[in-house]
Amino acid sequence: MQEVTSTRIKTGAYETYFYRAGIGSSEAILFIHGSGPGATAWSNWQYALPFFSEKEFDCIAPDLIGFGMSEHPSSPPKGIRSWMRLWVDQIKLLLDSLEIKRTHLVGNSLGGAIALHLLAEAPERIDRVVLMGPAGAPFRLTRELDRIWGFYEDPSKEAMAQMIRWFAYDESFIEDQLDNISKMRFEAAMNPAVRRSYEAMFPPPRQQIVDDLVLPSATLRRIQQQVLLVHGLNDPIVPVETSYYLAQHLPRVKMMIYGQCSHWTQVEHRDSFHSLLLSFFKDKI
Template identity: 45%
Template sequence: MSENPEIGKRIRTGTFETNYHDQGEGSPVMLIHGSGPGVTAWANWRLVIPKLAEHFRVVAPDMVGFGYTERPEGWDYNMDSWVRHALDFMDALELPQVDLVGNSYGGALALALTARHPERVRRLILMGSVGVPFQITPELDAVWGYTPSVENMGEMMRTFAYDTSLLSEELARMRYEASIRPGVQEAYAAMFPAPRQRWVDAMVTPEEQIRAIRQHTLMVHGRDDRVIPLETSLKLHQLIERSQLHVFGQCGHWTQIEHNARFCKLATDFFLERDA
């Protein structure tokens, strides 16, 4: 067993192996992380997994290109391939349908998966989600344009959090070390080269497909998010008929960390509701 908590189980997904976490029992909830440098499923969801696992079986993969999942040579990082990876992961675990949570980039992926394969998703939570058109923020441009240093990592993390007391030099150094593991920065740089507005646009699900979503959907957003503007969740709320929107004040892009207990209760109650 690895001493690194970011390394979980491994399973074959298509042509490569996926690193993932699997806790709890019951109906399956799948968590898809964001796209910050050095991110892993565990870094994104470490405070959420144990709480949701009290009620559900929680699975959280490192999406291809991130974390400890294998990086196939010459892989084309785009929404089509990420959706394919998510489906292959669900198939490998024999999960015909899940409740789905997507954070930021992971929200765009969760949205695309739901729109393209609605039979695979029961309920959907989108957190600070990409997936509709918006003008890239300077903060997101900086995140995707990250070049490795402890200082740059610390500065980037300060744009994520409303409450910067959550941050420390030790945390910045840990995330920096994760961002310079062999192959990590190379894959990251290949995903989001400048000009980066095109990658925001590439993650958009067409409006007519979003309007066609019939799943109960919960949008969650930090009012003070500087990375992904609140307007994205307002737009999604307008487009998805069976949706609700919860906005956290005094909260940046880290809803699941800055308001962890409240977020986990919201998610638990939402997934335990009976479909009307």
């Protein structure tokens, strides 16, 4: 199995902490994590990194600025658009620092919205793109997402455990790991720097955050990369309708909907998810 390493690198004004496996492979995949409290690149992509590096991909998974072990601004940006500017710049600078001219992207949830903004701004850097349960399309803020983004209004281990349950369609799938996952995520989330960043990203009214992540339909129609949409049919956090919307506006799109699946496709359907993405990146679907 390929070793997964982690290190820090300067990306503009901030340091980025990132995981990497498969260094030296000719094709790269950059994985962008989602926005749950305590989320990190490792929490989202710990299974994908060894799998795809074994398939001869150079796999890179950064903690976004304001998450995990990447730098947390002492004076955080206000508003999700300012954070988006920071994240898009972070990823472009990371690719520059690693001398990667072009990469595939995999974006989960908020990471899907970031991937779309990267596609719009730097299409010459991007090859094929997978959007999993993506934000970046219009939808009515769900109760679950409002609670996730508003976690610090009443933070507790119990609230974290409930959030983790929402991520999985079948609670029994994670029941034996629930205490461990909740404990680790809660401890990560209660780091004062993580909390400061998160509260600056997701203040109320949170419907405005959803709306500010949306790209204009004309921008979506100009994207020429091959895009694979992957969504859980039973996702209560980012509804499957976001993928339906993107499928209607992106010119070169494929879509896979998993029944009996919530927001954690890469965990609930790990083997199928990995095989699907591999076929997509190898131009077999």
